Amino acid sequence: MNIRILKRMLLAGLLLLSACGGTSNIGPNAGPTTQDNVNPVIGSISGLLDGDTVSGTVPIAASATDNKGVESFSLRINGSQVANTSGGAMSYNWITTGGADGSYTLVFTASDAAGNTTTRTYTVTVDNGGGTPAxxxxxxxxxxxxxxxxxxxxxxxxxxxxxxxxxxxxxxxxxxxxxxxxxxxxxxxxxxxxxxxxxxxxxxxxxxxxxxLPSGLTTFDAADAGDMLVVTGAYDVIENVLAKLGLGEVDASGNLVLGTEIFDLVDGASKLDDADYPNFDTVFIDNRDYTGYKTIFLNCGNEWETPFFADTDAVADLKSWVEDGGRLYCTDWSYDFCEQLWPEMVSFENTDGSGDGVSTTPGNPNEAQLGASQSTIQADVEDAFLLSWLDGRGAANSDNTIDVADWLPSWTVINDVSDDVKVWVSGEVNFGFPTTAAQRPLTISFDAGTGSVLFSSYHTEEFASTDLTAQDRVLQYLIFEVL
Missing domain, CATH: 2.60.40.1120 (Carboxypeptidase-like, regulatory domain)
Structure with missing residues (x-):
């Protein structure tokens, strides 16, 4: 074949290959690579314009877009970052009265994942009158x-x-x-x-x-209580008091309408339908899946105490939960959840005296139920703010006491507390065999690690009622004060 013709054929083939998008790359990495070189676009900025003179509070709203998405969108005022968002929308209230009058530089910066960046700079003048702002x-x-x-x-x-x-x-x-x-x-x-x-x-x-301010703005949202867990008991009904605080609905008798509670319920006394509510042993012994809660209430009369305290891992986990920031509230017969875990903070009466006095050794379980039956105790309120609050609710007597009612036989008696324990309510009570009368703490709280523990010898609400008793009011106050 003529060499000239062969060269022309080869040249035509190369031209055809190029026209068809051919490449000389060979192997698994063949083909062109795509690199994102597109800068984000900063769109509208509402609230101010470049060169504006502003005063008071300036609400700024800005937006940015990018072909691959905006990774970050920030605002700096005179070099200090005041806002940063991971998306393409930003809002910021600039309180100009917090600084001096004069010139300010605002730099908006939008970036994408590839590192492409776009900035927009505004220079504005703050003028609040040169005197005291309104x-x-x-x-x-x-x-x-x-x-x-x-x-x-x-x-x-x-x-x-x-x-x-x-x-x-x-x-x-x-x-x-x-x-x-x-x-x-x-x-x-x-x-x-x-x-x-x-x-x-x-x-x-x-x-x-x-x-x-209207009360609609300054009323706490009930949804904030979603991190509360209440364990039912045989002889106390803390859940009714919580419902009266707005954390659920109550019926005509003052009982919580099940299913309306904002908090979670766990059955500790065979009171709830197993199809709707878990039992105490499942949550606190088997699974120990309560770590997401901030506050746990233990009503008096928990039928699972014996197997719980027999499980050293379950006990250790509850103690760790509190000391890592949890709040634990117990009443009457649930006292062992306090003394067995923190004997150095509180000691309860015992029939053999082994728990008398605060020490590192707890008393024997289930031996402090020595309180005598009394219809009402006029208890002393030991905290000035609590007393003032109770007085404002009509729950305090003229002598600065409160009436604590419905003391059933065998209620739990505190023997002594550490100097680090806060006593909220105390009173002269009858207990023991033979009966002894003595002034004892009735409601206490103490810090444990970064958490806290609160105990009350009396029931919060033993019988359903549409009214709030003095002891109901104490719990209401302490929910916000301690828990």
Whole structure:
């Protein structure tokens, strides 16, 4: 074949291969690679424009898009990051009254997973009049989820991202639930209120002068109690009191309507339908799957105590749960859940005296039920805030005592407590054989690790009632104070 013709044929073949998208790459890595070189796009920014003069609180809302998705979207003001989100939408309330008047540089930065970055810079001037910015006083009352009972010593504060822990002006509520925050900048502001396991956030448009917050904003959400677990007992009904706090519905007699409770129920006394509620042994002995809860209530009269305390792993796990931040509340015959785990904190009466006095050795189980039957004890309230709160609810007597009723025979008697134990209620009681009269703690609490334990010798609510007794009120207060 003519060499010239052969060269032309080879050249035509190469041209054809190139036109068909051919490549000289050979092997498993053949083919072109695709690299993301597309920068994110910062879209609209509402609330301000480049070159604006602003004052007060500036609500900023910005958006960004990317062909592969926005990895991060941040805002820096004068070099300090004040907002950052993992998506393409950002909102931020800039409280300009927290700084001096003058020029500020705002840098919005959007990035994708490939490292492509887009920035947009605004320069704005803050002018709050060069003098004292307009402010208002914000007041109101904080309520339990039932919207009726006020919460004492709840924390409420202005959310301020320029402050440590975002806590700006703050106050603690009085026994009647009231508070007052002065010097709050006018405009839309965010407030946080906390008490125990309850925490809620809301916004309010502050006006110059006096502002009274509506109760709808300052009532704790019942859903905050979703981390509570209640173990039923034979002789106490804590769940009824919780329902009256707004954590469930009650019937005409004052009993919890099963199925309406915000908290979880576990059967400790063959009271509940096994098809709807687990038994104590399943949750606390077999599976020990209560670690997600923040608070556990143990009613008096648990039929699973003997097998529980026979299982050293189950006992150790409950103790660890508390000391890792859990809150445990026990009444009357459930006292062994306190003394057997923390004998150095509380000692109960024993028939043979082995539990007399606080020590590292607990007394014998089930031997402290020595209390004599009494219809009512006029008990002393040992905490000033609790007394003031009870007085405001009409639950305290004129001599600063409360009536604690329905003392059945064989209730549990505290012998002694450590100096680190807080005594909330005490009283002169009758106990033992022969009967002895002595002043004893009746409601106590103490810290255990980062958690806490609360015990009450008397029942919270032995009989269903639509009314709230003095001892019901004590539990209401302590749910927010300790638990």
């Amino acid at each position: 402010t208002g006083t914000v007041g109101g009352k904080i309520y339990a989820p039932n919207g009726v009972d006020p919460i004492s010593q709840a924390l409420i504060y202005l959310f301020d991202n320029t402050k440590p822990d975002n806590m700006g002006t703050s106050d603690e509520t009085e026994p009647d639930g009231s508070f007052e925050l002065a010097g709050i900048p006018v405009g839309s502001q965010t407030f946080v209120m906390k008490k125990g396991i309850f925490e809620d956030t809301f916004t309010f448009n502050v006006q110059e002068g006096t502002n009274t």
